[in-house]
């Protein structure tokens with residue numbers, strides 16, 4: 369005798385037409401995160417930040433692993449420790465400080481997450497990308513998402529920057545999405561389109577900026593994929609990703625971009641290539657990715673990343689002034 373709801377609930381009798389076609393709200397199992405972060409809660413967090421900072425930022429930045437210095441260059445910063453923001457999760461990963469920095473950069477009002485939330489920390493995807501909705505309700509129009517990633521494209525070298533022009537959502541292939549659960553149309557539509565997610569004008573401007581900085585040979589345009597982590601990939605997985613057209617692999621960003629596009633933000637994203645992924649079997653210990661190396665490379669390249677971001681923000685600001 370089965371005691372589960374599907375059998376004991378007469379409305380949900382398995383195999384009946386009623387069960388299959390029913391749209392009764394009692395048949396919907398809301399994910400816990402969609403209950404935790406309804407519109408009103410996101411609005412409360414956004415109010416806390418806009419009132420506390422006295423600003424309505426236009427650009428949101430998410431700092432990748434070891435790239436926290438992107439927030440250190442913000443002028444007149446108002447700093448909000450995550451643990452002091454109501455209903456905010458805490459950062460648990462080394463290289464992710466856990467604070468929100470609001471201020472100005474190149475004349476534009478910005479807010480930066482110095483520390484993001486990852487699926488492997490045990491947070492559901494909607495919670496990982498909840499701050500993107502907070503940004504939206506704070507007034508943010510542009511999302512700049514950055515990450516540290518392993519380079520699968522053999523042309524990529526450690527320290528290169530890959531401007532994301534598309535992604536392969538491996539967690540989505542497995543049936544997981546930050547948009548799962550009831551949709552609130554105040555954020556966006558039930559079925560958002562994701563072609564053209566990465567703003568072409570911003571990619572082109574970043575390429576021009578790379579040229580002006582003299583680093584054009586270190587700048588690529590490519591496809592990122594997010595896996596669940598926290599383990600790095602096997603050779604067979606890396607080979608499979610390469611065959612799918614993936615150029616760089618990481619453990620973040622995709623769900624943030626989906627959430628940003630759902631609420632109609634313009635997105636610019638890049639990966640700092642912190643390690644080269646082996647796609648052939650060998651005994652070399654060098655082939656093994658590790659977080660210390662990821663952090664060290666990010667620290668080495670933070671100046672270039674900061675300059676790229678600052679110059680791009682200046683262009684956005686000048687164009688809207």
Ligand SMILES: O=P(O)(O)O[C@@H]1C[C@H](O)[C@@H](CO)O1
Pocket residue numbers: 431432433461484486514515516517597618619620621658659662
């Ligand atoms: O937050 P990001 O995506 O930059 O961090 C990457 C993925 C893991 O968190 C970590 C692995 O070294 O770096």
Ligand SMILES: Nc1nc2[nH]cnc2c(=O)[nH]1
Pocket residue numbers: 516517518519595597599600601617618619642643645657662
């Ligand atoms: N999944 C994944 N994430 C990374 N972050 C930095 N390097 C890597 C990598 O090689 N794989």
